Amino acid sequence: MNAAMIKLPPGSLIDxxxxxxxLGDGGFAFVFLGEKNxxxxxxxxxxxxxxxxxxxxxxxxxxxxLTALLMLDHPNIVRPQGYGFAESGNVxxxxxxxxxxxxxxxxxxxxPTVREILGVFEKLAGALSYMHGRGILxxxxxxxxxxxxxxxxEPVIIDFSCATYTLAEDLTDGGVPPGTDRYRAPEQFKFLRxxxxxxxxxxAFQVADEIFAVGVMLHELLTDPxxxxxxxxxxxxxxxxxxxPPRLVNERVPEELSYLVESILARDPKKRPVxxxxxxxxxxxxxxxxxxxxxxxxxxxxxQRHGGSRPESLEMPSILQSLQRHVARVEGNRGQGxxxxxxxxxxxxxxxxxxxxxxxxxxxxxxxAGPRHPVTPHSTPPETTPPAMSIPxx
Numbered sequence: 001m002n003a004a005m006i007k008l009p010p011g012s013l014i015d016x017x018x019x020x021x022x023l024g025d026g027g028f029a030f031v032f033l034g035e036k037n038x039x040x041x042x043x044x045x046x047x048x049x050x051x052x053x054x055x056x057x058x059x060x061x062x063x064x065x066l067t068a069l070l071m072l073d074h075p076n077i078v079r080p081q082g083y084g085f086a087e088s089g090n091v092x093x094x095x096x097x098x099x100x101x102x103x104x105x106x107x108x109x110x111x112p113t114v115r116e117i118l119g120v121f122e123k124l125a126g127a128l129s130y131m132h133g134r135g136i137l138x139x140x141x142x143x144x145x146x147x148x149x150x151x152x153x154e155p156v157i158i159d160f161s162c163a164t165y166t167l168a169e170d171l172t173d174g175g176v177p178p179g180t181d182r183y184r185a186p187e188q189f190k191f192l193r194x195x196x197x198x199x200x201x202x203x204a205f206q207v208a209d210e211i212f213a214v215g216v217m218l219h220e221l222l223t224d225p226x227x228x229x230x231x232x233x234x235x236x237x238x239x240x241x242x243x244x245p246p247r248l249v250n251e252r253v254p255e256e257l258s259y260l261v262e263s264i265l266a267r268d269p270k271k272r273p274v275x276x277x278x279x280x281x282x283x284x285x286x287x288x289x290x291x292x293x294x295x296x297x298x299x300x301x302x303x304q305r306h307g308g309s310r311p312e313s314l315e316m317p318s319i320l321q322s323l324q325r326h327v328a329r330v331e332g333n334r335g336q337g338x339x340x341x342x343x344x345x346x347x348x349x350x351x352x353x354x355x356x357x358x359x360x361x362x363x364x365x366x367x368x369a370g371p372r373h374p375v376t377p378h379s380t381p382p383e384t385t386p387p388a389m390s391i392p393x394x
Contacts (some may be wrong), residue, residue: 008032014092015084017043028061028161028178033097041094042078045086059091061161061171066093068136068163076127078158098147098156103217104227106148111301114254115294117221118287120148120155125214125280127157132207132276135166139205140179141213143220143227164205176203185212186237186267208269211279212237215264215272222261223249225299236265254293257286 012019017034023042024031034043046062069080082094101109103120112120124146131138138145140162147156162178175195176188188203195201216236220227223234223246236243243265247258260282266272273279287294 014043014045014086017041017094019043026159026161028058034094040097041081042097043092043094045092046090060169062091062093064165064168064171065160065163067168068160068165069093069095071134071136071165072131074127074130076123076155076157077131078156078160095158096156098149098158099151100147100149100156102144102228103146103148103155103221104143107221107298108226108228108304110148111297111299111304113295114222114252114257114298115287117218117298118257118283118294121214121218122280122283122287123155124157125276125283127155128210128214128276129280131157132210136163137165137205137207137210138163139177139210140183141210141217142180142183143217146217170202175201177205182233182236183213183216184237185209185269186239187269189237189239206269207275208272211264211272211276212269214276214279215261219243219246219261219265222246222253222257222298225303239267242267250298252293252296252298254286254289254291256289260286 008014008019008022010019010021014032014034017032017036020033020035020040022030022032025047028046029044030047032043032045034041044062046058066080066083069078073079078098079096080093081096084092084094086092100106106112107117110116128138128141138157138160140159141157145157145159147158148154149156164177175192176184185208188209191201191203219236220233234243242262245258246253246261247255264272264279273282
């Protein structure tokens with residue numbers, strides 16, 4: 001199958017499924033809303049594109065996704081309903097169709113309070129804890145891979161194209177698994193740098209990486225009133241400089257929550273929550289805080305895409321000012337003299353780099369490979385044996 005697949009018009013057939021509309025596409029598949037015998041499903045068709053990087057593994061990756069999903073049964077994780085082969089011979093999955101918004105769209109449209117955001121992330125952490133307990137890692141958590149169902153407001157984790165499980169065949173050609181650069185933990189970039197001459201070196205993705213990705217999502221929702229827009233943002237996984245605390249960027253973020261996000265995004269994976277169940281408990285504790293600070297919309301609706309008039313300038317001044325406040329706080333904790341002068345020099349370089357990124361220069365790490373240090377036992381999912389693929393063909 002070639003790129004023409006994405007141009008399938010409504011009414012086209014995929015193994016008896018009538019295409020209603022295209023839902024999206026990624027590096028490994030195209031997704032359509034399909035209807036058959038009154039049932040609506042998300043039909044995900046394996047697709048190789050040059051951006052995929054692994055010509056021989058596209059189908060194998062889709063079948064591995066199916067295997068991982070067959071090992072899961074959780075209300076906040078998308079469910080498989082069948083599989084088959086398109087007319088071209090490409091394998092496809094039939095998945096629950098979740099009518100709703102991506103997490104970023106939901107934040108812009110619904111103007112959630114801090115407590116509502118915590119409720120969503122508590123459920124996501126619970127789903128991840130369940131998943132990790134079965135030896136499965138998603139490996140591509142991001143705002144667009146979480147849907148909020150319109151009917152009941154429940155979050156649903158989707159797109160297991162990059163997922164793996166214990167004892168699964170390694171399908172990665174590069175140093176790090178497939179994924180999205182912005183959500184990768186900084187230790188992946190460190191691994192790439194340290195092993196750039198070792199072509200067979202492979203990064204062992206762990207629960208700590210998954211936790212970091214959750215932190216990136218949470219930081220984005222708390223600090224960016226319009227996360228669906230493509231525009232320059234802080235690099236949250238820089239090896240050189242930790243991200244600014246959310247409260248410095250957005251004063252509506254409660255201090256305790258800001259501290260938690262800082263710990264989730266710690267450069268040292270050992271300083272992050274020990275696992276996703278521990279993270280869930282911390283989120284639940286904050287959500288139960290009776291303070292009125294948690295009842296306030298995290299962003300003024302007027303600053304959001306669907307909340308009012310479009311602000312002329314939202315990002316550049318506020319980001320620079322926030323970074324300056326962040327640096328001032330760090331500087332104030334470092335003492336006087338030579339350290340202060342050295343930090344001031346570093347700050348100048350960081351600010352210059354940020355300005356360049358806004359002007360179209362490099363905005364952060366971009367990768368093609370990557371692992372990290374040996375991880376502590378708590379970060380290793382238990383061994384599991386994948387089940388036989390007994391789900392019926394649709």
